[in-house]
Amino acid sequence: QVQLVQSGAEVKKPGASLKVSCKVTGYTLTELSVNWVRQAPGKGLEWLGGLDPELDETIYAQKFQGRVTMTEDTSIDTAYMELRSLTSEDTAVYYCATVGDTPGGSGAFDIWGQGTKVTVSS
């Protein structure tokens, strides 16, 4: 059974960088397309970006281009999301998510990490 296990909560100062990890268990990372979604307190879901399986390249939401980088270490089946130049607006729960049993090109994420709470405060 595929599971995504994320790194723990973080507190960051404005201007700092954040790196969240997402370890895949029960499967290999190379067979998955990991995406990243965040949710600010009391707000909706916001997509940051992820691997497009058809293009086999990482696509970033326009809002975050230039400030976010998503990488993978396939030797340890772990995906990473780095977000730079943090502000209080980046305070949110960050999730990694992927397609498991649903069709590969559907973008229907049936597997989610547990979430990583990030607080940006001076």
Added chain:
Amino acid sequence: EIVLTQSPGTLSLSPGERATLSCRASQSVASTNVNWYQQRPGQAPRLLIFGVSTRATGIPDRFSGSGSGTDFTLTISRLEPEDFAVYYCQLYGSSPLLTFGGGTKVEIK
């Protein structure tokens, strides 16, 4: 860029009632990759429906999805206590690659 607008923002219903949630796209959607999620407080989203109308594994048949073009609907035929939550529609494969609607909260009346 396609924007998804969900309505109503909040739906107040009683257990046993029917819930109809709307998701409208700002332009006609060529992709059939319209998906719906349920999110309970403090939990990660859970996939309910993918490809407009297919229930995900383990999702009860009281949940159904429909629609085409710009208008998509999630229907819960008879609300159970565990169904009171926030629901999000999502579109994948257009521009931007992935977008979520703003959510509809289904609360107990």
